[in-house]
Amino acid sequence: MSIFLRVVILSFAILAVGATSFGNEVQSASALSGVLTAQEKTNLWSDFKTARIAAEKAFKKQQQVEIKEFQATQAQQSKTERDKERKARRAFFAQDMNGPDRRKYVQDYLARKAKLDQEQKDAYLLKKKIWD
Numbered sequence: 001m002s003i004f005l006r007v008v009i010l011s012f013a014i015l016a017v018g019a020t021s022f023g024n025e026v027q028s029a030s031a032l033s034g035v036l037t038a039q040e041k042t043n044l045w046s047d048f049k050t051a052r053i054a055a056e057k058a059f060k061k062q063q064q065v066e067i068k069e070f071q072a073t074q075a076q077q078s079k080t081e082r083d084k085e086r087k088a089r090r091a092f093f094a095q096d097m098n099g100p101d102r103r104k105y106v107q108d109y110l111a112r113k114a115k116l117d118q119e120q121k122d123a124y125l126l127k128k129k130i131w132d
Contacts (some may be wrong), residue, residue, distance in 0.1 A: 034038050070127055074120050081116055083108060 036044070089109060096102050 067127075067131065070124070073123065078116065078120065082113075085112070 092105055094100065
């Protein structure tokens with residue numbers, strides 16, 4: 001479990017405990033003395049579990065949204081780069097109909113394409129490591 005998730009869960013738990021113990025209009029004598037009854041402990045634990053589950057669900061949903069946005073951004077960058085490369089390649093091939101220059105251009109293009117794909121994969125893996 002990531003540190004961020006633990007902080008969020010703890011924050012929600014503190015809020016739940018605070019809301020439970022301070023939200024009541026009438027506090028019991030045991031709460032005023034600092035000692036909790038079994039029922040109050042059970043209520044606090046139940047509120048904490050509920051808050052923890054809600055925090056985990058919210059965090060996972062936020063993570064999913066961020067992953068989808070990141071993947072959409074990468075897909076758009078990839079599409080833009082491929083379109084730009086396609087135009088440049090067609091212009092080059094229109095000028096050079098044959099010869100070793102064409103072969104060199106294609107090899108360079110494939111290297112650039114592989115580099116872009118690897119950069120995107122590395123960025124995704126880094127983000128995934130941070131998210132987990």
